[in-house]
Amino acid sequence: VGRSLFGGLRNSVPGLLTTSHELTCSNFLSQQQRTFIQMRTVLKVVDNSGAKKVMCIQALKGKKGARLGDTIIASVKEAHPNGKVKKGKVVYGVVVRAAMQKGRCDGSEVKFDDNAVVLVDKQGQPIGTRVFGPVPHELRQKKHVKILTLAGHIA
Numbered sequence: 001v002g003r004s005l006f007g008g009l010r011n012s013v014p015g016l017l018t019t020s021h022e023l024t025c026s027n028f029l030s031q032q033q034r035t036f037i038q039m040r041t042v043l044k045v046v047d048n049s050g051a052k053k054v055m056c057i058q059a060l061k062g063k064k065g066a067r068l069g070d071t072i073i074a075s076v077k078e079a080h081p082n083g084k085v086k087k088g089k090v091v092y093g094v095v096v097r098a099a100m101q102k103g104r105c106d107g108s109e110v111k112f113d114d115n116a117v118v119l120v121d122k123q124g125q126p127i128g129t130r131v132f133g134p135v136p137h138e139l140r141q142k143k144h145v146k147i148l149t150l151a152g153h154i155a
Helices: 014-033 145-150
Strands: 042-045 051-059 071-079 090-097 116-120 131-135 151-154
Touching: 042 090, 051 090, 051 116, 071 116, 090 131, 131 145, 145 151
Parallel strands: 042 116, 131 151
Antiparallel strands: 042 051, 051 071, 071 090, 090 116
16 A cells, blocks of 8 residues: 555545546546636527627626626627627626526525627617527526526527
């Protein structure tokens, strides 16, 4: 029995060490990916405003970054040619799906596979007329009820 680089005891069985090491690395990588939405984060647009992808310029709330239901300022990176929003335009967006987990009152947590926004104007009204994919009901607390009514599936 000897010491490994991680400070733990290791057995003479080599498979045991690699398995625990792989678990440690996979846990570290999964934690590494799930962070706040901050400057230069690329997000998917899930409405029919014409934009496909936006890049966050600034999170309007919080020092670390934006979470579920927060408003961000973003620049359009990809857009449909006939959409309302063109490439390069600076827009406001509400985060409707975030890869970082958010705790609920009942003790459960909600997290999504991707980061997604719905584009809004300065008053908070959605630019598009449809919202695609699931939208969490936490947006009701953040006063984004109009986005919830446009969404087909509420998670």
